[in-house]
Amino acid sequence: MSKKAVIVLSGGLDSTTCMGMAKEKGYELYPITFHYGQKHNREVEQAKKVAEYYEAPDHRIVNISFLNQIGGSALTDQSIDVPTDMDEDEIPATYVPARNMIFLSLASAYAEVIGAEAIYIGVSAVDYSGYPDCRPEFIESMNETVNLATKAGATGSNMVIETPLIDLTKAETVKEGLRLDVPYELTTSCYNGEEEACGECDSCRLRLKGFEEAGSTDPIPYKG
Numbered sequence: 001m002s003k004k005a006v007i008v009l010s011g012g013l014d015s016t017t018c019m020g021m022a023k024e025k026g027y028e029l030y031p032i033t034f035h036y037g038q039k040h041n042r043e044v045e046q047a048k049k050v051a052e053y054y055e056a057p058d059h060r061i062v063n064i065s066f067l068n069q070i071g072g073s074a075l076t077d078q079s080i081d082v083p084t085d086m087d088e089d090e091i092p093a094t095y096v097p098a099r100n101m102i103f104l105s106l107a108s109a110y111a112e113v114i115g116a117e118a119i120y121i122g123v124s125a126v127d128y129s130g131y132p133d134c135r136p137e138f139i140e141s142m143n144e145t146v147n148l149a150t151k152a153g154a155t156g157s158n159m160v161i162e163t164p165l166i167d168l169t170k171a172e173t174v175k176e177g178l179r180l181d182v183p184y185e186l187t188t189s190c191y192n193g194e195e196e197a198c199g200e201c202d203s204c205r206l207r208l209k210g211f212e213e214a215g216s217t218d219p220i221p222y223k224g
């Protein structure tokens with residue numbers, strides 16, 4: 001029987017790279033995508049294409065769009081604009097309160113149901129936006145928590161939260177992805193979610209810088 005991994009798949013560059021990495025490790029891929037009340041549906045649409053590309057047998061799209069009732073993020077709250085200027089010292093308005101804790105809770109529930117031994121999440125502690133839920137300390141703590149909270153953990157089949165990008169810069173992630181033939185043309189990163197990426201938001205800039213430093217060109221279309 002093949003071993004299974006749940007991949008938290010947003011349809012972005014990092015999580016799609018995780019699909020390629022988990023595949024290389026020999027896992028059968030079980031992507032889970034969350035509709036968490038983003039202002040646009042773009043990520044979910046691209047995640048579907050990525051899941052199809054990898055011929056994932058069961059792509060779960062879980063609607064937790066009620067998170068926009070909590071708001072507090074430029075990505076989910078209509079009253080907060082997406083910022084275009086990155087201030088290195090501050091946690092930006094695109095931070096979604098407790099998002100990775102919520103995602104990993106649900107991903108661990110799914111992992112338990114299908115008997116997966118690993119959960120992949122594409123967080124990086126190097127080139128990131130200062131989000132507290134991308135820190136290694138959080139991942140370690142959450143790994144302990146999901147094993148304490150689940151039947152799988154209690155009965156000895158521990159789950160491991162895998163964060164293969166945690167020490168990688170965006171450029172290193174892109175290089176690794178290109179080596180693994182990750183379909184970056186199917187991914188989306190722009191916070192604005194339009195057909196053509198804006199090239200100006202934090203996420204676009206980080207992505208473009210990553211491709212440039214990796215000596216490659218981003219295959220997705222940009223405005224202008």
Ligand code: ZN
Pocket residue numbers: 189190191192197198199200201202203204205
């Ligand atoms: Zn953008």
